[in-house]
Amino acid sequence: MALKIVKGSIDRMFDKNLQDLVRGIRNHKEDEAKYISTCIDEIKQELKQDNIAVKANAVCKLTYLQMLGYDVSWAAFNIVEVMSSSKFTYKRIGYLAASQCFHESTDVIMLTTNQIRKDLSSPNQYDTGVALTGLSCFVTPDLARDLANDIMTLMSHTKPYIRKKAVLIMYKVFLKYPESLRPAFPRLKEKLEDPDPGVQSAAVNVICELARRNPKNYLSLAPLFFKLMTSSTNNWVLIKIIKLFGALTPLEPRLGKKLIEPLTNLIHRALDLLYGMVSKKNLMEIVKKLMLHVDKAEGTTYRDELLTKIIDICSQSNYQYITNFEWYISILVELTRLEGTRHGHLIASQMLDVAIRVKAIRAFAVAQMATLLDNAHLLTGNMQRNGICEVLYAAAWICGEFSEHLENPIQTLEAMLRPKVATLPGHIQAVYVQNAAKLFATVLKGQEGNTDSTAAQETSQLMIDRLPLFVQSANLEVQERASCILQLVKYIQKLQQKDVEVAEEVSALFAGELNPVAPKAQKKVPVPEGLDLDAWINEPPSESESEDEQPKAIFAKEEPKHSRPRHTEVDEKELARRREARKQEQANNPFYIKASPSSQKVYQDTPGVEHIPVVQIDLSVPLKVPGMPMSDQYVKLEEERRQKERAEKKKKEKKKRKEKRSGRGKKQDSGPESEEDITPAHMVDIVTEEMPENALPILILFYFLSVNILLTEMIAFFWPSFKVCDIQGNLQDGSQVVVSVIFENKCDSFLKSMEFNVLDSLNSKLQRPEGSGPHDGLTVPFQLPPGVSNEARFVFTVQSIVMPQKLKGTLTFIVKNEDSSTHEKLDFKLHFTCTSYLITTPCYSDAFAKLLESGDLKGSSVRLEGVNMPFHHLLARICFHHHFSVVERIDSCASMYSRSIQGHHVCLLVKTSGQTVSIDAKCDEPTLLGNVLDEIKQTFSQC
């Protein structure tokens, strides 16, 4: 604020300050050169004055003109004068001007040496700071030679702020005066271990720059830098150090080995960043890059890390960023070719999840899985738990469950019954056996339609031949399923031999589709009468019971059955906990569709399977892309698809624009493609709200709130037109009025730098901070994003309250748009009515009587004609609008009282007869009374 004050005072002393100059230039677009030449003349005059403030102001303006390309070298000496000022304010301007305008051939630089030396040793760290900053821009070999020692001393200054700057500027000094390097180097090296991170990073910067020029000399610092690299968390410093090592490693090959570990750590940090970076637009590209790294990666740990990252990135927020699931399946399939990974289970669960939840992808997924089964021998190299063979679990299940999509089911069935399968882990074999049975059912169905019945029998024979291998399995689950199914097939074969059609019945064994269930689906099912869901069925288990040891089931997670005593009341906490647990359970269960914006659909009221939402996919990409490593092709396809879409969009836009040519539509800048522009190949469910083409005019709403008591009158000013609406005045002690203004931004642009200013009258003045001039505006202490309102309070000093007041004011502000900003001004009037100085004060009738008896009050009266309202409404209106309280009311007569902020008593006697109201009033201040009565009259004339 204080700065404002001074600017205000300078305003009146000088012709122009910097702001005026800038404004002037902007207003003289036509004859800019002429305007500036008059300004330069003025500046020359100002520079001739003795007053340093005037000079500094002139120099500041010159700095601006210099940027615009005008020659200001003639003022170099004046700049030095301002630099030498003892006041920081001017010194700062002087040094800024010098750093902008001086260069090596500026001759006055010679004159500055002593001044700079003095500033460098100033007790004020900011004096030293500006000197160092300035010096960094115009240091010459002479200055470097003369000041090297001073700067070197500053490298050990007590303030890190100075040390940091001194260290950095040493680099400039070394360049200009290389002899200084040798004596300064030990101290510089010391700064690498400075306790302040800023100084440390400055030292790293300087040494890295030096080392780049001559790496050999800095090899001895490698251990120190290595330590810094492993301990520092500052990315800026890390990047510099890594660059330095890049220069050092060719000279010392042993360094390379040492660097592997810390660098890998850094890479991991980078990978974490990726997670947050992906969008629909760049996902494919990023994953493609990661896949390249996967191929190149040495060491399984790093490769596994990449693998989990890829899956994390793709599956985050419910596959939010995947626009093409075929691509994703291909990526998963490609990942199965990694040898020695420990994340087979993760890949498998992703395959299952996608195949189940994305219906349209099933045919494609099944085809891919069939290929995997066929080539299972490639995957069985790694038999350990969680090895890549886990994906066969998913493959077998998907092929079995969705076998209707298989192109060649017999081949897949055969693949699933190969002897080699018996070497797979038990739980996978079990799935194989079960799904072989499902496949068998599908195959039979296909074959029975044919005239040749031997094919079906052959299939049965295949089952009977191969299954005994599994019956012998050491794994109980496998054994049990295998023997059960073997017997079933034998029975089927018998029937087949009697030419009985069995396919229908066999398929019935596996009928029913497994559908994903929406998380809220259960809610649609009405609770049967008489069922209390909160009641305990069994006694609850004891707390100590451990659930960790539950064996992992394959097809369904068994719910542990608890028994608890009958509880009719369950506390909120418990309910919340259970809800949370259930959510967790659902989140982990692939058969649930999780709540996500993309799956929001209109639910219909009728419950039923048809209405359970399944992710619907609209395929606009051909389903088959031949060849195995396919994800790249998808990237290409996706690119083409987007291009096509974009082209279509452009066409549409063009059309739109044509249609709009008649309106005032603003032409939209077609900037880079944004995230929203990309529609996924599979399913689009983004609701876009059309924004109105034409921005509304800015509306700023003022209103005035009373802080202490009720209301009075409110006046609001709208821009561009004035309108009256509710507003309240506010009163505090005798001469102060606090006005609360609510600023509401009704336009689409950002408003900032608001300045509230009122033209004071003799009687009423806006209170400004001490020292500021009588015409300075007050900065509104906030900014307004579109649609936001906020309140600011302004205090006015009022001398006399007997007359109403109207104050003129302006609000200036900057309207900031996407790519432009304009300075706007808004005029308004502030209306202080006399009633706004009244405060509702209760008064007892005896005190009221005493007041009237005292004889100090002067009387006045007014008659209102044609008032057509009940008496109590009339009174309420006076109370509400004019801050009176009713003292007593007898029939159609009432006495009322109010008090002004300066202690004037106002008494009314209101009588009504028919449509005429007469008000007799008394007050110790007749002018105030007259005005209040006028305002009351006005209130009733409006109704």
Next chain:
Amino acid sequence: MQFMLLFSRQGKLRLQKWYVPLSDKERKKISRDLVQTILARKPKMCSFLEWRDLKIVYKRYASLYFCCAVEDQDNELITLEIIHRYVELLDKYFGSVCELDIIFNFEKAYFILDEFLLGGEAQETSKKNVLKAIEQADLLQEVSMLSSIDGFSWLF
């Protein structure tokens, strides 16, 4: 870094900072050339370009282009990061900064830049520290202004 330029979409220079000594004539030529080159580039084109023996890194924020020239061994990405950090600093200091802020308070924009970069090298990587230093220097400026007001008080 060799220099930094801020210019508007109309090609008006808003701020320039030179970390290498060059004559006014050379500076003018360089900035004119660069402004033309960059303004002619399409929005989707790369933010980096090779220019003479330097690398130019630029980025557009609303109506302003921020452009830096670095040597060919320097990292473009960190330069981009420096630009962004400077914009963040301006934004914090002015509160949602816009071009007008920089035009009307161009000396402040320089002061902020000087606290952030020195001699073309990042001197302070902590946003908090930069702003703290600026605030304190502003405070100092106001104090010295106030004391000078006492001297002018006869004017009022």
